[in-house]
Amino acid sequence: MKTIEGLTEEEERAAAVFRALGNPARVRIVTELARRQACFTGDLVDVLPLAQSTVSQHLKVLKEAGIISGAIEGNPCYCLDEQTIHWLVDFCYRICCPPGEEAAAAGGCCETVECGADER
Amino acid sequence: MKTIEGLTEEEERAAAVFRALGNPARVRIVTELARRQACFTGDLVDVLPLAQSTVSQHLKVLKEAGIISGAIEGNPCYCLDEQTIHWLVDFCYRICCPPGEEAAAAGGCCETVECGADER
């Protein structure tokens, strides 16, 4: 993947977090973690139809992206890092509804500009 | 990628949208689109350090995920599909702050359970 130079740090981070979440197994891990508050690796292995090593790798990806955190010495216990989720939501909001844009938020942009068809 | 059978339709869709957003160039496209309301392909090619064909492919990915929409006959004009963004934000909220969880939303889950260290 080529590096895009003009990117802000925020965009960079958003892309990384989105990428980490962009996998069915990892979304499942996140929802499970949200439901249970905290899980051992084994709990997640039971839930997912994947090998233990694979689940472990997914956990690593999520951890590196800051989406989950945790692990106690010798008894790894994961949980959601809600700050990151909140940050992501915030990012989306700022994208979608920049200051002074209350009007646009309602109907979307396409109606105001001459663009709205689906297929070319 | 293996298909995870237990996945809800929502989780499936979330993973797809996240995946589409999980690329620096595509995040840039989205932010640019938000800033300008609507863009021709050429505008985006000017902004990104990528070949025209590559940008076109990124646009296709975003379109297939429902993140952008648009294109008029013969003069393709893209814009954000804010509904999708809103849906995604909603999904994140439901994950992070399920009903009857006001307390947990503030401090995160980790403090309440015995799990909070960073490194193993």
Place this chain on the structure above:
DNA sequence: TCGCAACATCGTAATTTTCCGATTGATCCT
């Protein structure tokens, strides 16, 4: 109609992701 300009799509090479089994490292119990 011819050619141009704007995009999409195709073919394809390089890189990355995804998954698994095997191995290693830690902890705990006997």
Place this chain on the structure above:
DNA sequence: AGGATCAATCGGAAAATTACGATGTTGCGA
């Protein structure tokens, strides 16, 4: 110490992504 259990990491194969140039396609003006 020896064995069992749980989880991370390694090595490698298969599949997907990313990027590019070349080629199609469409609409417009000369």
